[in-house]
Amino acid sequence: MKLENYEMHLPSYSIGSDIYGQIEKICSPFGKKVLIISGVKSYEAASSKLLKAIQENGFEVIGHEYFGTDCTYAAVEHLKALKVYGEADMVFAVGGGKCLDTCKCLCIEEKKPIFTFPTIASNCAACTSVSIMYNEDGTFLKPHFFTQPAIHAFIDTEIMAKAPEKYLWAGIGDTYAKYYEATISSRGEDLPHFTALGVSMSRMCLDPLVQYGAKAYQDNRKGICSYELEQAVLSIVITTGIASIFLTRDFTPDYNSGLAHAIFYALTAYPVIEREHLHGEVVGFGVLYALLCDGQEEEFRKIYHLNQELGLPLKLKDIGITRKEFEETIERIPEMSDVRHYPYKITQEMLQSAMERLENM
Structure with missing residues (x-):
């Protein structure tokens, strides 16, 4: 078998019960202005720890948006059109698989730095280089592949232990x-x-x-x-x-x-x-x-x-x-x-x- 040239980008991650303290070391090369995109319940679960870590490490949250309900191209286009998205140095994606997949589809191909903060352990979306896309009626559409995953995943096991x-x-x-x-x-x-x-x-x-x-x-x-x-x-x-x-x-x-x-x-x-x-x-x-x-x-x-x-x-x-x-x-x-x-x-x-x-x- 003769293969084409190819490149591999593997996930980078931190894991532990107080891992958000590493945000400054890992994220600061990309700027200071953060747009948080999350699910509703995931934001409730992670916001106190996350916002504290952001503030303590000199970052600025310039906006917070909810991703929607499903990972759809319409949701991606809605977020892309927001003024705050263009102004942000990076996106912090906080939530479950559909939220993280929406944010990857939003950011990776546009080379907008994206960091994932999974709040539940139901899937591997925080570390994959694919988004599972759905139709507007909630049925499966197709996988959308990228050449690389998010820049880094912050996996807080204390938050996951308290998740349903x-x-x-x-x-x-x-x-x-x-x-x-x-x-x-x-x-x-x-x-x-x-x-x-x-x-x-x-x-x-x-x-x-x-x-x-x-x-x-x-x-x-x-x-x-x-x-x-x-x-x-x-x-x-x-x-x-x-x-x-x-x-x-x-x-x-x-x-x-x-x-x-x-x-x-x-x-x-x-x-x-x-x-x-x-x-x-x-x-x-x-x-x-x-x-x-x-x-x-x-x-x-x-x-x-x-x-x-x-x-x-x-x-x-x-x-x-x-x-x-x-x-x-x-x-x-x-x-x-x-x-x-x-x-x-x-x-x-x-x-x-x-x-x-x-x-x-």
Whole structure:
């Protein structure tokens, strides 16, 4: 295989219970005028610590804006048109995945310095070089790729420990999916260096969560900033983000996705998924289908047990989908882009068989 020239930009991050004190050291080369863009609840969770750190380190907040509700191109254009955006030296993106993705799409291609401040551990958006774009009606549109991630991620584990535990819960499902999807989609191939790195690294998206996930979840429910919680956060936010960068290049097949994500995106056609369920929650459910379709019985039992232990979905009713709705979805899943590069053709018969097995357990 002959590859084109390529460049890699890996995430930079700080993690700890009082990490905002590093803002001056990391951000000062880029200026002093800060525009904060956040979600509503995330700003409530982080603002006191963040504003104190900003003030103590000689920065000036020249504006605060809410990103909206979904990561859409309309939301990006709205923020881009604001006068305060043009005046800011940098953007501090504070929130969950949709907020961070909106801000990355806003800033990275325009070379506006952006720093991420994730407040929940549901995904790796703080460290990836992609934004997941949605239509205005809340359905999935497409991934929007960049050559690099945000400049730096500030991961405050104390804030994450106090966040609603459902986000860590869902993050666990989204993260262990990375290992299975990367290893299945790359199976039997002569991989270039960066893809092989990503596949190898994806193992760390699984093992720490099997080892620490249940304890981390219980600590999160109690608001305890523990070692186990930090290990889970690192797997969800950092390891998955770095693996994703290695696994997705515009001149190679996409090894960054697979059947579990195809199931999620196909199911977004039903409003109940976006309205009542989290991305990683449904992806973790989709992993059960992926493992059954792939014939990985031992791994299936491992993840089924982990999902039982954590209360992640095991049956269609757990995600508010009827058998009839899923059977309608089965017609779309084999054509999803997430399974375009797979070692075999996903068929409706495979999915039907997996559904029957899960629903009858």
